[in-house]
Amino acid sequence: MRLEELIFTYAEAMKARYGRRVFRVGLSTGIECPHRAKGGCIFCNPDSFRGNYQTQDNSLEKQLYIGKAIIRKHCDAERFIAYFQDETSTAGEPEMLKALFKTAAADPEVVELVVSTRPDYVNEEILTILQGLVKPVRLELGLQSIHDRSLNYLNRGHSFADCEKAVKMCRRFSISVGVHLIMGIPGETLSDMIETVQWVSAQKEIVEIKFHNLVIYKGTRLAEMWNNGEVTQMPVEEYIELLSEIIPFIRKDIILSRLFTSNILHNDLAVDQVNGNKTKWLNALRLRLEKKNYYQGIMNPSPYHFVRTSDG
Numbered sequence: 604m605r606l607e608e609l610i611f612t613y614a615e616a617m618k619a620r621y622g623r624r625v626f627r628v629g630l631s632t633g634i635e636c637p638h639r640a641k642g643g644c645i646f647c648n649p650d651s652f653r654g655n656y657q658t659q660d661n662s663l664e665k666q667l668y669i670g671k672a673i674i675r676k677h678c679d680a681e682r683f684i685a686y687f688q689d690e691t692s693t694a695g696e697p698e699m700l701k702a703l704f705k706t707a708a709a710d711p712e713v714v715e716l717v718v719s720t721r722p723d724y725v726n727e728e729i730l731t732i733l734q735g736l737v738k739p740v741r742l743e744l745g746l747q748s749i750h751d752r753s754l755n756y757l758n759r760g761h762s763f764a765d766c767e768k769a770v771k772m773c774r775r776f777s778i779s780v781g782v783h784l785i786m787g788i789p790g791e792t793l794s795d796m797i798e799t800v801q802w803v804s805a806q807k808e809i810v811e812i813k814f815h816n817l818v819i820y821k822g823t824r825l826a827e828m829w830n831n832g833e834v835t836q837m838p839v840e841e842y843i844e845l846l847s848e849i850i851p852f853i854r855k856d857i858i859l860s861r862l863f864t865s866n867i868l869h870n871d872l873a874v875d876q877v878n879g880n881k882t883k884w885l886n887a888l889r890l891r892l893e894k895k896n897y898y899q900g901i902m903n904p905s906p907y908h909f910v911r912t913s914d915g
């Protein structure tokens with residue numbers, strides 16, 4: 604079986620929506636994440652998710668131009684998603700952000716916008732701006748887990764209540780939501796992780812999940828913790844096993860657009876125990892799901908019904 608027959612992939616979703624592949628161009632507002640001044644998240648290494656052209660020296664038009672040209676070196680791309688992926692893309696002066704989002708939306712090759720941010724930086728003013736754009740827009744939230752003890756462990760600086768509030772606000776503004784989730788946070792059990800995807804599945808406006816394994820990048824607080832023997836790097840095989848147990852609980856129409864921390868450059872890792880590459884990992888996941896006769900949604904027949912069983 605192909606992986607696409609077992610899970611709802613980004614490529615399949617784009618093909619269904621546009622009849623062909625659509626490529627994400629990473630963009631930056633140029634504003635540093637405000638949470639970094641408070642210590643930042645223990646896993647965050649900004650260089651791991653930023654292209655070289657996404658700098659303050661480049662205007663948004665120039666970032667779009669360079670980003671699209673880089674993609675076109677590898678394929679015949681015609682349609683793009685303007686992806687404000689860098690830092691916290693709703694932090695900043697609203698009029699300045701509005702001008703940037705409008706510039707991206709005005710590009711005739713851009714079909715959608717995705718704006719990534721933290722739950723505590725979602726507010727009515729920003730949502731009003733996004734709602735007023737001429738192209739569809741999705742807000743991408745760093746949710747990571749529904750368990751406050753895990754959010755504290757990661758030094759996220761916000762609570763699960765902030766996530767719930769942000770998602771509810773998006774519901775009122777009819778803005779769809781994508782979420783980032785980390786699977787394998789130290790201290791979380793498999794049932795904790797399943798509970799997180801069950802909550803996510805119960806939120807109608809959440810249409811996309813990006814999964815991450817907790818990779819230890821150089822220069823992060825997590826790397827210091829690893830040096831002090833306070834944390835270990837989960838082997839990728841164990842992470843794949845976890846994913847195969849979690850995927851059956853996810854609502855079947857949620858796009859799983861990422862399954863592994865992307866763009867891993869082995870030189871950037873403090874602990875290079877992330878053997879192999881994405882193709883190999885995806886194949887291993889496919890085989891694992893196939894062997895267990897699992898697929899997305901098989902264990903979640905009533906996805907909109909969520910009852911919390913953990914104490915948070």
Ligand code: SF4
Pocket residue numbers: 636637638639643644647648689690691721745
């Ligand atoms: S909120 Fe995002 S950008 Fe800011 S420190 Fe955390 S992971 Fe990094």
